[in-house]
Amino acid sequence: MSIQSTYEALNNFDIRNAAVNRGHFATVYFARHRITGIKVALKQVELSRMTDSKTIEDCKREVFLLQQLDHPNIIKYISHFIDNNDLYIVLELASAGDxxxxxxxxxxxxxxxxxxxxxxxxxxxxxxxxxxxxxxxxxxxxxxxxxxxxxxxxxxxxxxxxxxxxxxxxxxxxxxxxxxxxxxxxxxxxxxxxxxxxxxxxxxxxxxxxxxxxxxxxxxxxxxxxxxxxxxxxxxxxxxxxxxxxxxxxxxxxxxxxxxxxxxxxxxxxxxxxxxxxxxxxxxxxxxxxxxx
Missing domain, CATH: 1.10.510.10 (Transferase(Phosphotransferase) domain 1)
Structure with a gap:
């Protein structure tokens, strides 16, 4: 198993209970990758609550766009996966807020x-x-x-x-x-x-x-x-x-x-x-x- 593949399973992350940011369908948490110790931002998108197909397509588009970008002044995409019908996007953590x-x-x-x-x-x-x-x-x-x-x-x-x-x-x-x-x-x-x-x-x-x-x-x-x-x-x-x-x-x-x-x-x-x-x-x-x- 590669290190990258370990970023594609929810049980490989320690997640803080308190949310960093919360939207209508998405919640961002601080998390730590158990294997590397790297701290990340873990964005949970509740696909299970979405009934609008356009909203689901928007989520897929966000992942696609993140995968296209690699620049020191843009939050880095690390991985994404589905767990219990929810989409999780693993992102670089900016440690000092916004x-x-x-x-x-x-x-x-x-x-x-x-x-x-x-x-x-x-x-x-x-x-x-x-x-x-x-x-x-x-x-x-x-x-x-x-x-x-x-x-x-x-x-x-x-x-x-x-x-x-x-x-x-x-x-x-x-x-x-x-x-x-x-x-x-x-x-x-x-x-x-x-x-x-x-x-x-x-x-x-x-x-x-x-x-x-x-x-x-x-x-x-x-x-x-x-x-x-x-x-x-x-x-x-x-x-x-x-x-x-x-x-x-x-x-x-x-x-x-x-x-x-x-x-x-x-x-x-x-x-x-x-x-x-x-x-x-x-x-x-x-x-x-x-x-x-």
Whole structure:
């Protein structure tokens, strides 16, 4: 029996009782592989509760997409198996939680991220997303809770449950999926005009904005969906202070939170800017030079 095959049996894992994350049909647990001692994230998908064939197909699609991806900034797929009519997906464990938990902790402690850290995290997110797009996979649910952190500071894009593969003949998708605060206007306006990879770019800009102020650009207390739609479709958000952060940070947000998808920056340009800025901030600190704010 190979080591890999031992990842395909539930009795080879010690599972913590408390769930890390729980969705409608899926629950994610911390687990330890008994043979190697490696800690993993074990996603249990309750196929036995599903009556909709499309939902079951979506689960199969998630496994297929995970198998296509191998990148240091994307949660790594390890294995999957069926046990007692439920699907289990074995995934790399990001040991320090996700961005949403980090933002919540910073907010509670009245702290903000410095710009060097923002670029450190953001350039890893853009690297992962550029790789996904190069494989013709659109994420469709980029949000802080789906961006994971390791203790060494490495960042991983995860939760591909809503992701979609675009074959060479596919130009637009039409399913209304995602998380409203991070949804692009072409998805949330309800007009079914279709969308493409550029909808991920909108979500990416929302993440960059949130790294600065610890909330979505369109967040408002007790905001209902129609009001949120109006805020997004009118670009009603508070601009960041131009005195406190670099021009490039403002530029990415301003050139990505654009109603016309085709006018948003392409992912390779964003990734190049992010890498350059992180390198610049690291060099300045190493040389004891002042960091521009």
């Amino acid at each position: 961005l949403s938990k980090m933002f919540e902790s910073l907010h509670q402690n009245n702290k903000l991220l410095n710009e060097k850290t923002i670029w450190k995290f953001f350039c890893q997110i853009t690297c992962g997303l550029e790789y996904m797009h190069s494989k013709r996979i659109i994420h469709r649910d980029i949000k802080p809770a789906n961006i994971f952190i390791n203790k060494d500071g490495s960042i991983k894009l995860g939760d591909l449950g809503l992701s979609r593969y675009f074959d060479s003949k596919t130009i637009l998708a039409y399913s209304n999926v995602g998380t409203p605060y991070y949804m692009a206007p072409e998805i949330i306006d309800g007009q079914c005009r279709g969308y493409n990879f550029q909808s991920d770019i909108w979500s990416l800009a929302c993440i960059l904005y949130e790294m600065v102020v610890l909330r979505s650009p369109f967040y408002e207390i007790d905001l209902d969906l129609p009001s949120l739609q109006r805020k997004i479709l009118t670009l009603d958000y508070e601009p960041l202070s131009t005195q406190l952060y670099s021009t490039n940070l403002h530029s990415i947000i301003n050139q990505c939170l654009v109603l016309n998808p085709e006018q948003r920056l392409p992912i390779n340009d964003i990734n190049n800017i992010a890498k350059t800025m992180y390198t610049q901030f690291r060099t300045q600190i190493t040389n004891n030079a002042p960091v521009p704010i």
